[in-house]
Amino acid sequence: MxxxxxxxxxYLPNVENVIGEGEYPIITSEIYTERIKKALEKCRGRYTHLVIYADREHFSNMEYFSGYDPRFEEALLILTVDDKPIIIVGDEGVGYAQKIPYDVDVIVYPPFSLPGQPRDKNVRLFDIFKTAGISDNSKVGLIGWKLFTEEDFENPEKQYDTPYFIFSELTKAVPGENISNATGILIGNDDGMxxxxxxxxxxxxxxxxxxxxxxxxxxxxxxxxxxxxxxxxxxxxxxxxxxxxxxxxxxxxxxxxxxxxxxxxxxxxxxxxxxxxxxxxxxxxxxxxxxxxxxxxxxxxxxxxxxxxxxxxxxxxxxxxxxxxxxxxxxxxxxxxxxxxxxxxxxxxxxxxxxxxxxxxxxxxxxxxxxxxxxxxxxxxxxxxxxxxxxxxxxxxxxxxxxxxxxxxxxxxxxxxxxxxxxxxxxxxxxxxxxxxxxxxxxxxxxxxxxxxxxxxxxxxxxx
Known part of the structure; x- marks a missing residue:
């Protein structure tokens, strides 16, 4: 022992070492799009779409693919092989979404906005999912932030931590049996990206x-x-x-x-x-x-x-x-x-x-x-x-x-x-x-x- x-x-190490502004790497559009490509390849045959949820506290899975982290609101990022990504934001997320360094469709969903903000452009989340190509035959991997296991639930792939108002709209676009919790592909200990x-x-x-x-x-x-x-x-x-x-x-x-x-x-x-x-x-x-x-x-x-x-x-x-x-x-x-x-x-x-x-x-x-x-x-x-x-x-x-x-x-x-x-x-x-x-x-x-x-x-x- x-x-x-x-x-x-x-002494302590690096006492005289000053960080320079030029030291900071940039996460480029190429890095983000390569991550998206790998994720979609990883779930090929299992899912046609990945739907990624984020809010102010639980943003890392979305940020990993986009650099976008919601500030006051919820957001959804939809990834699919066939179309460019779609990010769904509230009113105050529209400008901030412009930081995403690749081509992405930005759709405003007013219920993601703060209470009392305008609803004059209100659309149904169900319709946005349909616009993203999610239909009865789709297979959706829903990614929140919780990693459920068999110790938590008998069937952890069918447990979700996204808000119910989102999940219920998603089940109108695609049958519930075609949705699975896919958070493990990002943070699972075995092979999380x-x-x-x-x-x-x-x-x-x-x-x-x-x-x-x-x-x-x-x-x-x-x-x-x-x-x-x-x-x-x-x-x-x-x-x-x-x-x-x-x-x-x-x-x-x-x-x-x-x-x-x-x-x-x-x-x-x-x-x-x-x-x-x-x-x-x-x-x-x-x-x-x-x-x-x-x-x-x-x-x-x-x-x-x-x-x-x-x-x-x-x-x-x-x-x-x-x-x-x-x-x-x-x-x-x-x-x-x-x-x-x-x-x-x-x-x-x-x-x-x-x-x-x-x-x-x-x-x-x-x-x-x-x-x-x-x-x-x-x-x-x-x-x-x-x-x-x-x-x-x-x-x-x-x-x-x-x-x-x-x-x-x-x-x-x-x-x-x-x-x-x-x-x-x-x-x-x-x-x-x-x-x-x-x-x-x-x-x-x-x-x-x-x-x-x-x-x-x-x-x-x-x-x-």
Whole structure:
């Protein structure tokens, strides 16, 4: 078993590295249309049409094919081999739909608009489906965002998470037996299209994670006794780039509210727990620890959990690589923690990420999903034990890249590649974590666990 100790932090990677505007890849029309082509080829013989639902919160499946993410309204994207795509939007989506970089028919369906907005051009959704060529003989793959399994329903392919008013209109155009839930073709663990990303998306993941981690570190540096959670959140330095979760700043007992937003009422006291982080799309960075000066101020229970947690973190990072199964990573971490529940770990030890914060997770007991080159993954598990006033959480991102993909990133996006190499060096040399050669960290505070938030020079590391 690894021996863990606190150590003085000599440096963080990429401190002087400034992101340039020219570093950002563009997802081109060619990339989007190639995705559409692959999706339609993937379901050839099963479906004549794919109907993709999106709303403000659940937009990633639609955005993957179009770059369009609804702002206030619902939307539908219809894909078929025979005709160009159709996007159905509300009144305020018409202008925004012009951002789609390929030829697409934009149809306004006023009931997707906000309450009280004009209905003078009202049309029936049933008629729009007919215009899209959906008829009695069609086979429709309906894509929402939920991935149902046999554990949820006896027949998961016949369960849908799209609003009923949409589904009922669709069943007027095509018999219900000809409709199936097709979300799995995008996010299913076996062969979901969105699990392995293009180089452009991977670099966008790295850029987003760089910013999220730097902003998270900035708030940790600026914590002070007596400040409110909202005051502290101002140090996240959030710009106009879209987020995939709300800002996370919690002090004391509020931390156990998990997904709560920062408040104006709660102020920071010495000795309290603090959770802080943020998430630009394709990333999330979050750190949780105690607002103390010295490690010796912690309880013996807290020290014990910190020790086991960091050992589990090491095991996760040293296990994940191209070719390993998600089930093996889960098992390796379990060997350290012994009992996930007793450690207060309620969710999977990690998951995949895209423009939504959680795409799917292969890190399930006995899961045979093989991790592949091109995956963007979050190391994300918390040890939360409210009865002991303990909560430890370290969330950062990595991408998996074989040597061929790494060479391509280095050639096309050398600054992004160098930042990831700098992080590898830091994790191996300073934290003692022996990463596989296929692991490229995307956070500037990768696997860093700060036990004392009043002294960020103290971190955990594996003794050599």
């Amino acid at each position: 690894d021996t863990i100790a606190t150590k003085h932090l000599p 969105r699990l392995v990303l293009e180089i452009e998306e991977l670099v966008l993941c790295e850029l987003a994670s760089t910013k999220s981690s730097r902003n998270t570190y900035n708030i940790l540096k600026n914590l002070r006794e007596g400040m409110t959670e909202v005051e502290a959140s101002s140090y996240l330095n959030i710009d106009g780039e879209p987020l995939c979760t709300h800002p996370m700043v919690s002090f004391g007992e509020n931390l156990f509210l998990a997904v709560a937003s920062p408040t104006h009422q709660k102020t920071l006291k010495h000795g309290e727990l603090v959770g802080a982080g943020m998430a630009y799309r394709r990333s999330l960075c979050h750190k949780t620890s105690y607002f103390v000066d010295e490690y010796e101020e912690l309880t013996e229970d807290a020290k014990r959990i910190f020790d086991t947690y960091f050992k589990a973190l090491i095991k996760w990072y040293e296990s994940v690589k191209v070719g390993v199964t998600g089930g093996q990573v889960y098992s390796n971490v379990k060997e350290v923690v012994k009992d996930y529940g007793a450690m207060g770990i309620g969710l999977n030890p990690g998951h995949l990420i895209f423009t939504e914060e959680w795409t799917n997770s292969p890190f399930i007991e006995d899961n045979n999903t093989v991790l592949k080159s091109g995956m963007a993954i979050q190391c994300d598990f918390a040890s939360s034990l409210p009865e002991l006033n303990i909560c430890i959480h370290e969330e950062d991102g990595i991408i998996l890249a074989d040597m061929e993909l790494q060479a391509e990133i280095k050639r096309s996006y050398p600054k992004s590649y160098q930042r990831m190499i700098n992080r590898r060096k830091f994790m191996i040399e300073e934290l003692g974590i022996n990463l596989d050669e296929t692991v490229l960290p995307t956070s500037d505070i990768p696997a860093v666990v700060f036990p004392c938030l009043k002294n960020l020079n103290i971190v955990f590391a594996k003794q050599k």
